[in-house]
Amino acid sequence: MRRLWIGLTYAVFGLLIVIPLARIAVGAWAEGWGGLSAAILRPHALHALGMTGLIVLIVTVLNTLFGVMLAIYLARASWLGDRLRRLVNSLVDLPFAVSPVIGGLMIVLLLGPQSVLGAFFGSLGIEIVYALPAMVLATLFITFPLMVREVLPVLQELGTQQEEAASTLGAYSWYTFWQVTWPSIRWGVIYGVVLTVARSMGEFGAVLIVSGNIMNKTQTATTLVYQDVENFNLLAANAVALVLAAVSIALLLLMEWAKTRRGH
Amino acid sequence: MHIEVTGLNKHYGDFHAVRDISFGIAKGRLIGLLGPSGGGKTSILRMLAGLETPSSGEIVFHGRKVVGLPPQERGIGFVFQNYALFKHMTVYDNIAFGLKVMKQSKALIRERVLSLVALTGLAGFEHRYPHQLSGGQRQRVAFARALAPEPQLLLLDEPFAAIDAKIRQELRSWLKETIARLGITSIFVTHDQDEAIEVADEIMIINKGRLEQKGTPWDIYKHPQTPFVASFVGESTIVEQVARLKGFESADARIGTRALIRPEYIEIGKPGEFRLASATEPAVVKQLHFRGSAWMVEAQVGELTLITYRSLEKETLHPGEEVRVLVHRAYLFNEGESWIMENGLKEDPMPVHI
Numbered sequence: 001m002r003r004l005w006i007g008l009t010y011a012v013f014g015l016l017i018v019i020p021l022a023r024i025a026v027g028a029w030a031e032g033w034g035g036l037s038a039a040i041l042r043p044h045a046l047h048a049l050g051m052t053g054l055i056v057l058i059v060t061v062l063n064t065l066f067g068v069m070l071a072i073y074l075a076r077a078s079w080l081g082d083r084l085r086r087l088v089n090s091l092v093d094l095p096f097a098v099s100p101v102i103g104g105l106m107i108v109l110l111l112g113p114q115s116v117l118g119a120f121f122g123s124l125g126i127e128i129v130y131a132l133p134a135m136v137l138a139t140l141f142i143t144f145p146l147m148v149r150e151v152l153p154v155l156q157e158l159g160t161q162q163e164e165a166a167s168t169l170g171a172y173s174w175y176t177f178w179q180v181t182w183p184s185i186r187w188g189v190i191y192g193v194v195l196t197v198a199r200s201m202g203e204f205g206a207v208l209i210v211s212g213n214i215m216n217k218t219q220t221a222t223t224l225v226y227q228d229v230e231n232f233n234l235l236a237a238n239a240v241a242l243v244l245a246a247v248s249i250a251l252l253l254l255m256e257w258a259k260t261r262r263g264h
Numbered sequence: 265m266h267i268e269v270t271g272l273n274k275h276y277g278d279f280h281a282v283r284d285i286s287f288g289i290a291k292g293r294l295i296g297l298l299g300p301s302g303g304g305k306t307s308i309l310r311m312l313a314g315l316e317t318p319s320s321g322e323i324v325f326h327g328r329k330v331v332g333l334p335p336q337e338r339g340i341g342f343v344f345q346n347y348a349l350f351k352h353m354t355v356y357d358n359i360a361f362g363l364k365v366m367k368q369s370k371a372l373i374r375e376r377v378l379s380l381v382a383l384t385g386l387a388g389f390e391h392r393y394p395h396q397l398s399g400g401q402r403q404r405v406a407f408a409r410a411l412a413p414e415p416q417l418l419l420l421d422e423p424f425a426a427i428d429a430k431i432r433q434e435l436r437s438w439l440k441e442t443i444a445r446l447g448i449t450s451i452f453v454t455h456d457q458d459e460a461i462e463v464a465d466e467i468m469i470i471n472k473g474r475l476e477q478k479g480t481p482w483d484i485y486k487h488p489q490t491p492f493v494a495s496f497v498g499e500s501t502i503v504e505q506v507a508r509l510k511g512f513e514s515a516d517a518r519i520g521t522r523a524l525i526r527p528e529y530i531e532i533g534k535p536g537e538f539r540l541a542s543a544t545e546p547a548v549v550k551q552l553h554f555r556g557s558a559w560m561v562e563a564q565v566g567e568l569t570l571i572t573y574r575s576l577e578k579e580t581l582h583p584g585e586e587v588r589v590l591v592h593r594a595y596l597f598n599e600g601e602s603w604i605m606e607n608g609l610k611e612d613p614m615p616v617h618i
Contacts, residue, residue, distance in 0.1 A: 161348035164315050167335045168342040169362035170413060179361075183352040 021245060027238030039239035044215045048224040049243065052201060054132070055220065059139045059200045064193055067147025068185070074148070075155035076163075092148050095141050103141045104209030107134055130212040135220070138206035143199045147192035154188040155181075187258070194255045198248050266291050267312075267417065267449065272321035274307050274473075281307045283473040285321075289466075294443050295451045296464030299496070304473040305453040306345075309419050312451065313342050325417065341410030343420040347402045349394040355381070355405050356390040362413035380408040383442065400431045407439070411446070418443070420452035424459060436463050457497050461485075469493050487604075491524065491597040500524045500595075501571050508566055509591055510545040511607035523594040523605075530572035531590040532561055534579065543609035544588035549581050563589055 028036050039045065070092070074085055095103060111118045111128045121128050128134050158181070166176040204222040211218035213227065221244055228237035267289040274282035282304045289295055297305040310316035312323060314335035323330050330338055350358050359380055363373045381387055384404040394402055403423060410418060423439065424432045440463045443450050454460050460467050461481040469476040469484065469492070477489045488494035495502070503509070506523035507516035515521055531538070538544050545565055553560040558573040561581060570589065574581065581587060593606045 161344050161346065162350055164335070165342065165344060165348040165350075165409075166361070167315070168313055168338075168340055169409070170336045170365040171361070172336060175365065180350055 024238050024241050024245060027234060028242040030235050030238075035235055036239045036242075039233075039236035040243060042236070044219065045224060045236070045240060047216050048219045048221050049240070051132075051135075051219065052221040052244075055135055055139055055207075056197055056200045058136050059143060060193055060196050062136075062140060063143050063147050063196045063200075064189065067144065067192060067196075068151055068189060071148050071151035071155055072181075074152055076160065089152075092145050094145075095143075096145050100138075100142050100203065100205035101209055104138050104206035107138055107141070107206075107210050111137075129210055130214065130218060132218070134210040135207050135218060138210045139200045139203050142203050142206055143196045146195040146199060147189070150188045150192035150195070151185050154185045158184050190258055191255065194251055194258075198251050201244060201247065266326050268322075268324040269312075270322045270324075272308065272311065272323070273319045274304070274311060274316065275319045281473050282311070282318075285470075285473075285475045287468060287475060287478055289449060289451070291449055292447045293449060294440065294463065294465045296460035296467045297451060297453045297470055298457060298460040298464075298467050299455065299470035299476075301455050303470045305455075305470045306421055308470065309421055309451065309453050312417070313340055313419050314338050315342075339416045341413070341415035341418045343403075343406045343410050343418070343423050345422040345425055347394075347406035347426075349402060349405055349409070351394050354391050354393055355386060355397070358394070358405055359408045359412050361409060366413060376412060380412055384408045399427045400435055403427060403435060407442075411448075416449065418448050418450040420450065422453055422455070424454070424456075432459075439463065461497075467497075469496060471496070488595065489602070491522075491602055494524045494595050494597070494602070498526055498528075499571070500526050501569070503568055503570075503594070505568075506594055506596065508568065509594075511543055511591065511609040512594060512605060514608065515594070515596055515605060518598055520598040521596050522598070523596050525570060525591060525594050527560070527572040529592045529594065530563075530570055531592065532563055532572050532574055532581070532587055534581075535588050537578075538588055538590060540590070540610065541588070543607055544590045547587050547589040549583050549585045549587055551583055552581060563587065565589055 028039075040049075070088075073080065074089055074092075077085070080088075108129055109115065111121070111134060113119065113122055113129065118128060126133075128137075162180050162184075163176050166180045171179065202222060204226065207220055208223050208226070211220065211223065213219055213223045215227075219227070221240055225237045225240050225244075228234070228240065269288070270286045272282055272285045273280070285308065297308060299305050307316060311318050314330065314333060314337075318331060321331070325338065335342075350361065353361070356377055359377045360373050363376060368376075377390075381390055384407060386401065386404055386408065389397065389401065394405070397405065403426075407420075407423075424435055427435060436459060452463070464481065466479060467481055467484055468478045471492050477484055477493045479487075484493060484497055488497065494500065501524070503523040503525055506512050506521065506525075507514075509523075512523070515523065532547070535541065535544075547563040547565045547570075550562040550564045550569060552562075555573070558575060559581070561572055561574050563570050563572065570591070572589075590610075591607055592610065593604060596603055596605050
């Protein structure tokens with residue numbers, strides 16, 4: 001009985017993860033190294049990968065900054081009042097509950113060219129929807145809970161006493177944050193960054209809606225894969241997917257390595 | 265540092281944690297805030313530190329009003345109940361923290377830290393992390409860390425609560441000595457009366473947010489001003505109908521009077537052991553408990569059970585034995601007032617003057 005369950009677990013694991021991954025690798029290699037590199041080196045493919053990289057970079061920086069800040073406010077700012085903090089705390093999880101497509105749609109409705117805000121920015125010559133800003137916003141919306149949910153429990157577990165001790169020793173908040181709080185939440189922030197990078201690299205639905213998937217302009221790696229599949233260019237789709245998968249796996253290995261480091 | 269507190273109040277929502285407390289503390293004194301858990305002691309300490317803002321009232325350190333000043337500007341040291349050591353820093357870095365904040369020179373920091381390490385008996389442990397230390401050692405690191413910036417006032421929140429009984433004893437006398445040597449005004453919170461009596465120069469009894477009494481341990485023991493203080497400090501038995509005891513017949517004069525009798529107010533012995541047999545009362549030994557240095561005797565006097573101690577040097581009593589009991593005094597109280605009553609029969613009715 002036990003063997004059956006173990007076998008079943010491996011079967012599910014293989015079916016869901018290993019086989020599709022192997023299929024992508026094989027598909028990308030269908031015409032050897034030449035086909036793979038040709039697919040990736042298409043100018044619009046390079047542009048799409050660059051776009052994904054840029055979004056990942058911006059989103060990770062913003063999400064780290066604001067995620068850590070919000071976690072600190074939720075854990076520490078008693079002047080916000082319990083009720084407000086609980087409300088914000090539950091709102092943080094909203095992106096988990098809402099489909100990314102709907103998240104993207106909300107941004108289009110709010111900031112699209114037909115909306116008041118969109119028209120206002122448009123008159124200033126700033127494009128938001130169907131351009132980079134909305135793509136960053138959409139990805140930020142999707143990834144926002146990740147950092148808060150990593151850091152907040154660590155802060156709560158840590159308690160306020162060490163920070164209070166620092167204040168009685170004459171240290172003000174900035175010094176206390178870097179000397180006392182940061183060393184304790186550092187690993188939580190690192191996990192948060194890894195998760196944010198992985199998630200923003202793979203985001204599809206929200207980005208597809210707000211970007212319009214315009215080649216050489218707003219196309220990202222994931223939407224390019226989608227377009228290649230639509231065009232029956234399976235080799236190219238597999239090649240780009242393989243690049244994304246390779247980066248994700250490297251990232252997860254990095255996280256595992258970080259975990260073992262943490263033990264020391 | 266001289267401390268003056270007037271009309272201090274603290275509300276947490278509907279809960280009135282500290283009620284109109286006023287007191288003054290002279291420079292260099294070691295004060296114990298004693299009272300049951302949840303009585304507001306820690307709130308008072310945290311308000312003195314600036315970690316909590318009073319709802320109303322004034323706190324003055326050495327002539328300077330400090331309400332509204334953050335903890336950083338109060339010149340205090342605070343030792344937390346669970347020490348709150350910086351867990352990713354070594355003992356050395358923990359102690360040096362306050363000095364680094366003050367941007368002292370490296371050499372000066374080193375000198376000060378090493379002298380504190382020596383003072384607290386932590387030599388050889390400078391490079392350990394808090395999790396590699398015992399409870400007593402952590403407590404001393406917390407103490408050294410609080411002392412490093414040379415505070416004018418040291419506040420300690422239940423400093424011995426998390427330490428084994430045996431080591432607690434050592435640490436208490438060590439702390440008392442060290443504080444006396446440094447001459448720094450100190451206030452510590454405790455719910456353990458032995459600790460307060462042993463360590464403090466002066467005790468403030470706090471109950472339900474009120475200051476019940478302030479005085480030396482001896483004063484408080486000898487002249488408790490409220491029934492709470494009388495029952496909280498020292499051992500005692502509450503007797504409802506004290507008039508039934510010999511020598512206290514007149515105690516009934518005021519309605520609702522109850523008595524608090526300490527074991528040391530009572531003498532117990534065989535009939536021949538008393539000089540003034542007329543003041544004694546017959547009793548039966550109900551139970552005997554060995555308490556290490558004495559026998560604790562439960563004696564049945566009529567319907568009352570009194571508790572007292574009997575020296576091991578005297579002849580041992582046995583349960584069921586008929587003995588005599590002499591109650592020297594009782595602490596009487598009713599709704600409004602409290603007073604001490606001596607046994608009326610203790611005065612020799614026919615003194616013989618030679």
